[in-house]
Amino acid sequence: MPMQPIHTSTFKLRVRYGETDKMGYCYYGNYAQYFEVGRVEALRELGLSYKSLEDRGIGLPVRNYSVEFKNPARYDDEIQIITKVYPLDGLSLPFEYETLDLEGKVLNTASTELVFMNLQTGRPMRVPEDVQSLLTHRA
Numbered sequence: 001m002p003m004q005p006i007h008t009s010t011f012k013l014r015v016r017y018g019e020t021d022k023m024g025y026c027y028y029g030n031y032a033q034y035f036e037v038g039r040v041e042a043l044r045e046l047g048l049s050y051k052s053l054e055d056r057g058i059g060l061p062v063r064n065y066s067v068e069f070k071n072p073a074r075y076d077d078e079i080q081i082i083t084k085v086y087p088l089d090g091l092s093l094p095f096e097y098e099t100l101d102l103e104g105k106v107l108n109t110a111s112t113e114l115v116f117m118n119l120q121t122g123r124p125m126r127v128p129e130d131v132q133s134l135l136t137h138r139a
Contacts, residue, residue, distance in 0.1 A: 005084035005096070006135065009042035012080045015073050025072040026079075032065065035097050035110055038083030042095070046085065046134055058125070059117040063092060067110035071101075078102055088135045091115050091124050 013034065021027045040050055053060065073079050079099055086094040093114045099107040118125040127135070 003086055005086050007042055007046050007085040009038060009045050009083045009085075010080055011038060011041055011083075012078055013037075015075055015077045015079065017075050020075045023072075024074050026074065026077070028067075028069065031067060031099065031108060031110065034081050034099070035083070035095075035112060038081045038097055039085075039095055039112070039114075042083045042085050048131060048134055053131070054119065056128070057119045058128070058131075059119045060093065060114040061117055062112050063115045064113040065110070066112075067108055069108045071105055071107045073099070073101065073107050079107060085135070088127060088132060089113075091127065093135060 015026045019026055019030045043049065050060065079101055082098045082100065084096045086096070093116070095112045095114070097108075097110040097112075099109075101107060116125050116127050116131075117123065
């Protein structure tokens with residue numbers, strides 16, 4: 001992404017046994033959930049919670065999701081997910097992620113693009129001014 005992120009957030013987790021596949025690797029589908037936690041917490045750190053948006057009738061569905069796997073995480077590995085929030089691009093909100101092991105080796109990189117949606121109509125909507133203010137300026 002050409003712009004600088006407005007916020008970067010990091011959280012750690014330990015890969016649980018039930019999150020691994022037969023090869024002992026963290027199952028690839030789990031990363032979408034990890035990235036969701038990263039998004040939710042990064043927005044919370046900016047002063048915006050998903051719950052407060054939903055209470056206002058605003059949803060944030062994922063429009064695009066891309067991930068590139070480089071190295072596996074295994075059962076009981078502690079990993080960190082770095083989430084970068086980028087400025088609003090019209091009606092969409094871009095994020096980038098990087099998953100690292102504790103030695104700093106990159107396990108995967110990913111990106112998502114979310115859109116603002118009116119929960120009653122299911123249609124895209126304008127970003128409320130207070131939300132736009134939080135998501136367009138560098139934190």
